[in-house]
Amino acid sequence: MRIPAVLLLVVALSGCADSHQWLPGQSGFNHPIRQTDKVYIATPADGEYGDQVYKGSGRNTAQILYAAFSRRSAVVTVDAEASSYELSLEKAKRSRQDILILASILHWEDRATEWSMIPDKVEVKISVIEVSSGAVISSGIATGKSGIATFGGDHPQDLLPEPIEAFVSSLY
Template sequence: MRYFVPLGFILALAGCADSHNWTPQQNGSARIAANDRILISTPQDGEYGTHVYNGSGRNTAKIIYNATSAKSRLVRIGGVTENFEDAVSQAQRADQDILIFPTILHWEDRATEWSMIPDKVDVKVDVVDVRTGGSSVPV
């Protein structure tokens, strides 16, 4: 009996675990150097139907920040941008080398803890060399 309580607690925590599956679909050969100054644009919040998931854009930018900051210490998160051109302008004004421009394509936040239906999120990420104005490389 005394083993059931800790086991139940562990199972409850496992059901609440957060996981992110990163499935890159690289269409180019862009490389980010350790000394590149990187700006991550904050995407608009994700939506599903009429429901807007407040904070999902900031959460997306933070996830990308955490993954990118392992390669460079010169990473920062920018403000919410309406469109790609505004994000490029923001990166140029901030004298950044690389712009990472994520776009939330689909966001479904499920009650995974009890329904066991996983969340569904699709994010398009464009990486742009701001110095050359090079074309974006969707990742």
Template sequence: MYNATSAKSRLVRIGGVAENFEDAVSQAQRTDQDIIFPTILHWEHRATEWSMIPDKVEVKVDVVNVRTGDVTSSGIIKGSSGLATWGGDHPQDLLPEPVAEFVSSLF
């Protein structure tokens, strides 16, 4: 998320570890910065090269205006591997392109 967002804006930083959404909003309010809050909905890491079942990942992303608490944008990002991965793909490797598309829609 950071790489895709920082390609569009210089005002991007990675926040501290937050245990939940409310903690993330509270941290962001201290710096008066809006947040992009991802939540992993589904994660499957398979032995694709043997099972022929692809890796999958699904992440919900909320963009929050911390001054108002409103979710200004929201979406679900999905990624899936090919079948000939030879152990190289992991669910997190499936996200750069869908994340870049989502971030581009924000700007």
């Protein structure tokens, strides 16, 4: 009788766990980012799923990136509005930044998991660009999926800090 109860408890608790990871992509980077480098974070466009646009998701993503880079670099700036790659690179050059962080929300799905049993999901591509040359130093995708038993209050942005922190720490 104890074994089925323990097994049931293990299965139930595994549904509570979030999963997130960093999927590395391109890496032409041969030297770490210096703490003295000025980092410019371009705010991504808000995420969408079907007809649903998640207002503020781009800003939330930029703030998570800001928190991770601010722990390591003395000067970190976040663009107040979403811009294209070309415009973001131009803004970074004009303001004499060293590194451009360009994020793009590939998937953003905020579900009422506690009653629908459908998990929240998020996927954000992040590219690190040397402003002077326009070369991509490193890139990859931060992914996350919430557990089934969330008890409400969880959102896709809650799945991003851990994989982003792991990525940013690898750059320094």
